[in-house]
Amino acid sequence: MKRSVRFPVSATLLRRLAYASIVANVAIVVTGGAVRLTASGLGCPTWPRCTDDSYHATPEMGVHGVIEYGNRLLTFAVGAIALAVVVAVLLHRPRRQGLLPLAVAVLFGIPAQAVIGGITVLTNLNPWVVGLHFLASMVVIAAAYALWRRIGKPDGPTLPTVPAPLRALALLTTVVSAAVLVVGTWVTGSGPHAGDHGAARNGLDPEAISQVHADGVFLLVGLSVALVFAFRAVGARRAERAAVMLLAVELGQGVIGFVQYFTHLPAVLVGAHMLGSCLVLLATLAVLSSTRERRPTPVAPAAAAPEATPSAPVPAAA
Incomplete structure (x- = not known):
């Protein structure tokens, strides 16, 4: 027996979540730019920790540490939105083709982009790696946009x-x-x-x-x-x-x-x-x-039932 979904997600809600994912990924590009433009790229001098002894910024690191650490925290917010989109896709009915792979791609693209960001810190902001970090964000944004456009479209x-x-x-x-x-x-x-x-x-x-x-x-x-x-x-x-x-x-x-x-x-x-x-x-x-x-996929017309051939009259019994 097929189980029904207790909390179905509408296309409207799913589309809003996907749009929020686009906005969040654009926002983290802008905040990442703020890190670089304020010379805070090494505000946390190592990765994944902020210092050798702490995962968060310390008062001694000053404003640069706060800016860099704040941008790292935003990654979790962007990832939470992406996770919410994946869950919403799973609960959405009727299930549309292609939504889940795109949602998963966005979700896993965020930690991949964060890892590249960590490499930029470990390489002392190598400009080629910094550029790759930006381009990785562009790929995630493109996937989020493709997902948003796909929602509500027919299979x-x-x-x-x-x-x-x-x-x-x-x-x-x-x-x-x-x-x-x-x-x-x-x-x-x-x-x-x-x-x-x-x-x-x-x-x-x-x-x-x-x-x-x-x-x-x-x-x-x-x-x-x-x-x-x-x-x-x-x-x-x-x-x-x-x-x-x-x-x-x-x-x-x-x-x-x-x-x-x-x-x-x-x-x-x-x-x-x-x-x-x-x-x-x-x-x-x-x-x-x-x-x-x-x-929409065209529905083939149902085959017409063959007409019954009239049978020959049965002669009456003598």
């Missing part, structure tokens, strides 16, 4: 909403967006905000790598403009709105990037730029997902 095939060339253009835009994020970590690794006054830099020329990053941004903006007009031409309104939003986010992020560069990288603008990177990623994923739509 069925994903069908294209735009012609194949435009889907390829959207995929190319996504690849360029990811490349811009990667090069952005190289720019950060060459700049002044190392997370600690004694941390090494990656050795790249800041001006040259910033130009490479800017060139990638120009390409990304150009591709986004092309998507807006292409989607409009084929009447794909949802995809067009997503592309317009992506373009708006990119322009805002570009303005912050140029202002921070020409004002010698003030910490507040660098932090805003990190938030903008998360928003660019989410807007890019929204464009990509708008090129396909999940539709």
Whole structure:
């Protein structure tokens, strides 16, 4: 006998929890940036302990220890939300395909990202590892977004909403967006905000790598403009709105990037730029997902029962 779920979770509640997971993972990127921008990256000089003798910050460590330890504590809050999402997925009815793997990926991605963060401390804030730490967060955010978009959708095939060339253009835009994020970590690794006054830099020329990053941004903006007009031409309104939003986010992020560069990288603008990177990623994923739509699996019509063949009349008995 099949057991019923005593506390079923609605799609609305599940979607809100998934959205909270996105917000929490974006928030910890911003707070992680605050750790680096306040030179608190080695506020806790070891990992997983904060000091050799304590798992928490001590008064002698000052404000840098508080900031770094506070960011570590936030990891538990983000993980708790991810765990709540997994439990909600298990209780959700009807059970949708693909939700549980995405929820589990987000849940396990958080400790994996925390381990990379620990390695950054153990390597004295090696800029390449710091960049990997940021990119790992981007992967978790992408998985959380995919989960959020999947909730409430029917179990069925994903069908294209735009012609194949435009889907390829959207995929190319996504690849360029990811490349811009990667090069952005190289720019950060060459700049002044190392997370600690004694941390090494990656050795790249800041001006040259910033130009490479800017060139990638120009390409990304150009591709986004092309998507807006292409989607409009084929009447794909949802995809067009997503592309317009992506373009708006990119322009805002570009303005912050140029202002921070020409004002010698003030910490507040660098932090805003990190938030903008998360928003660019989410807007890019929204464009990509708008090129396909999940539709219910068509139900095959029931086979009609064969008509009964009338039998020959039986002759009456004599």
